[in-house]
Amino acid sequence: MWRTKSILALVVGATMFAGALPLYRHRHFETSFVPGAAVTRIARLSDYGPGIKGTMADTSVYFLEGKEPGGKALLMANTHANEPAGFLASLIFLENAAVERGTLIIIPEFNNSAGRNTRPGDGYPLYYEIQTDWGAKKFRIGNREASPLDQWPDPDVYIHYPDKQLLSFIDVRNTNRTWPGRPDGPLMERVTYAAMEMMRKERVDIAIDFHGAETMFPVTNCIVAPEKSARIATLASMTVKAMEGFENHVEPSPSGFRGLSHREIGDFSDTLPFLLEAPLPFLDQPTGPKTVKLLLDGKDPFLLSLSKKKKLFVPYDEKGWPMEKRVGQHCSVALEILRQYSKKTPERAIKIGAVPRYSELVKNGVGHYFHNPEKKGEKS
């Protein structure tokens, strides 16, 4: 009998190991990238909120300080780690930006725990690759929420702090519902609290949160801005449409829906928040399998069929929504927001050069702007 039990235990143990190993490797996989010459200092988010120190939620904060003093802008990506265009855009800024005036602060992996999580129920692939001039560059595909390994248990209902609005239980691990956070709350509230503290202490003028959204969701292909950011968002939207030929309308940040970066950052600090949404067919529900190809080219026959029935909120044809278009939109809109802010507030101007815009990214591809980490590398 013990022989049978031992064999069963071995089989179960081996199955468990074989299933767990790829997930363990994914959780601990580090993306290599090359911080550009403009990076002057690297901090940790826990420097501003000690509540996340030593946890998987802590993340790197890159400071790109110009020679001339000016304003400060914060770029955040991977708030939702299954929306990769923002992450790639933030790396393009990190590797290429030349800061002429002011300071650019970049947090490429804002929800670091979510970037190491996955969504097996949707059959998410664990990785994707971007072709560069020197070979393929590999990235993790994360999830919308932080890993339950890092924050657990979930409540039955998430009661937002401080507004006490009732939100879905899963949003307690969603760093775009836990703003403005608190120093002793659940881990993701501590992440957003640390970011709020950073914005208040560093006197950040502008915060840009990169996202992606379903083509069937009305708040897509847009800049979400509260009242105080609306003027700059509108000017940026109109300028990219006129000068670069792509649509990116402005959506007002609803005051009655709490916990979102574009609402709480503005309400709890002097910073002007903007949330950029690029269309992301990979997130839509009525698609084929969630493959790397769908993530990268955004082509799906079911969405195409729905588009013909006018069920989508963005133009959609056989070309899909390729990654370079999404990353290009993020780069151009972010640069335009900084330019409009600098025009309006010259004493706090932020001048950034050497970052490609929409047309360049569409023409050359995203990978063209990544440098070879084997020459001069740093793990994220």
Add this chain to the structure above:
Amino acid sequence: MSAIMIAYYVLCACLAGLVGWNFVREKKNQDDMLLYLVVLIPLLLRLLRVK
């Protein structure tokens, strides 16, 4: 560690002990043995804090 997490670990340990003991005591039914082992997996992972 918060009180709820302590309670959770105690609960996990109790359940793991119970399931493990049932596995040891089971003499005949191989399906039940397998089920005990499968149920034991998440409890052990949490107790060992495997991440």
